[in-house]
Amino acid sequence: MGAVAPQLDLFTVCAIDPPLRDNRDTMEYPFLSLQKKRTRPIVFAVKGVHLSIAADVRSSIATIWDWDLIIFAASHLNEAIEAGLTPSPRVRFVPHDALKQMGRGTGGKDYKELAQSMRRLRLTTIITNIREDDESGEERPFSWLSDYRIPKRYCHTALTPDSHDGEPDPARPWEIELPPWLFNSIMRRREILAVHPDYFQLTGGLERWLYRLARKAVPDKEYPAAIKFRMQTLHERSGTTRPLKKFAFDIRKMAEADPLPEYGLRIVRNGKHELVILYRDRAKPCRLPRGIKRLAIEGRGGKSKGVEAA
Numbered sequence: 001m002g003a004v005a006p007q008l009d010l011f012t013v014c015a016i017d018p019p020l021r022d023n024r025d026t027m028e029y030p031f032l033s034l035q036k037k038r039t040r041p042i043v044f045a046v047k048g049v050h051l052s053i054a055a056d057v058r059s060s061i062a063t064i065w066d067w068d069l070i071i072f073a074a075s076h077l078n079e080a081i082e083a084g085l086t087p088s089p090r091v092r093f094v095p096h097d098a099l100k101q102m103g104r105g106t107g108g109k110d111y112k113e114l115a116q117s118m119r120r121l122r123l124t125t126i127i128t129n130i131r132e133d134d135e136s137g138e139e140r141p142f143s144w145l146s147d148y149r150i151p152k153r154y155c156h157t158a159l160t161p162d163s164h165d166g167e168p169d170p171a172r173p174w175e176i177e178l179p180p181w182l183f184n185s186i187m188r189r190r191e192i193l194a195v196h197p198d199y200f201q202l203t204g205g206l207e208r209w210l211y212r213l214a215r216k217a218v219p220d221k222e223y224p225a226a227i228k229f230r231m232q233t234l235h236e237r238s239g240t241t242r243p244l245k246k247f248a249f250d251i252r253k254m255a256e257a258d259p260l261p262e263y264g265l266r267i268v269r270n271g272k273h274e275l276v277i278l279y280r281d282r283a284k285p286c287r288l289p290r291g292i293k294r295l296a297i298e299g300r301g302g303k304s305k306g307v308e309a310a
Helices: 024-028 068-082 095-101 108-123 180-187 197-201 205-217 231-238 244-257
Strands: 010-012 020-023 042-046 049-055 090-093 124-128 147-149 174-177 192-195 226-230 263-270 273-280 294-298 304-308
Touching (some): 068 095, 108 174, 231 273
Antiparallel strands (some): 042 049, 090 174
């Protein structure tokens, strides 16, 4: 058995377009806001699972769009692990590359919005008993980011500045640090799932949430590859602030529009209950691996090590 590579102090992202990976637990439960600027806490409890999500008074709850940065980081960390490396929870990246890989623009407004996402991820507090064995059974609140570093030009007393000074520097790196709860799910537990590259093209919060739920819940290898939920159950799991009646209307519209990559949904009646069936749509393009050019790791000595991959 070969020696395990020592964990380095800083993981520097230099990869181009790795296959996307996401955290399993956050796909199944309402850890993220589906609406922007939500300040009302999310509280969810079912079958022994409980979670509470709250925002700092200076911020709003981290959204499902903010989570794109976590998917970006998890995808690159996973590539490093599969290359035999032991990366750090501290991740350095070039914001221009991150924005491109997340399918976003690269203008000054986009840099500002990315900085705001990092603040919300840092200022959102999570309390949950999911995987509390990682913390010896103790209740330990955490945030989606333990720390971050961005150029001072993006830092203002107000957390939602209307502008910043000058044009963005596309080459200057930013840094984030993942909390143990997230990092352990990638490194130790391997609690991650592949995500379709078209996920980033979904614009609606409900669409994104339903895709992630389907990816977690619909079996890949069983036949039929489908799962059903009562409409009310979906409403509760989403954590949305929209009333059930309006939520159901949105789901019906989505069933007609059929926007989800690799999955479809249909709605049927079962007595007084409305059932939503999520299924793997074999007629849609499947998840295809995307090419990766290079990874570089910066360690204690400050040197970089490049890794070529097919």
